Amino acid sequence: QKEVEQDPGPLSVPEGAIVSLNCTYSNSAFQYFMWYRQYSRKGPELLMYTYSSGNKEDGRFTAQVDKSSKYISLFIRDSQPSDSATYLCAMSPDDKIIFGKGTRLHILP
């Protein structure tokens, strides 16, 4: 079983819809959880960061962590065409960060 699993997509949703992106993991030592957004031909940029179970909200974005199920989610409300990108989950037990392979998201105008 891979340490971090993430559906590659692509995921296409209409503008204004709520988007749900997910990752599962197998290592219970993971304590820190991140979501990165990567536009085409750009480096990944940090969106959300959390180190506990529960929800964390930042504008239209909500990160959710369920350590008991080893499952993390990113919700995007009122999705915009500018949200079209690849979203990578990432998690870490210590200094090393393990990345998911990314989900490609297309928001259709």
Added chain:
Amino acid sequence: EAQVTQNPRYLITVTGKKLTVTCSQNMNHEYMSWYRQDPGLGLRQIYYSMNVEVTDKGDVPEGYKVSRKEKRNFPLILESPSPNQTSLYFCASKNRNLRVEYFGPGTRLTVT
């Protein structure tokens, strides 16, 4: 502006011709790393450095070298590039006390 910079951004070279990709950060981060990103394989760590003069292998170190003589710089060296090293390369850095890495803009390398 806090950032990680890489040069060059694009590079086309031939098999066996040594090359260096530079990476520099202005955030005084102790930790720096190099990744390659390939379709279907995601981000894979090549080498990392916990501090000056301290480097260690990541998941895919074969064919690469690094050095960390100064805190802000972490060059990636390909002594004898091969076509299977054609990829998109990212440098990243982070503060030792945080788990979040900050990425450079990427270097697209093509080896023919």
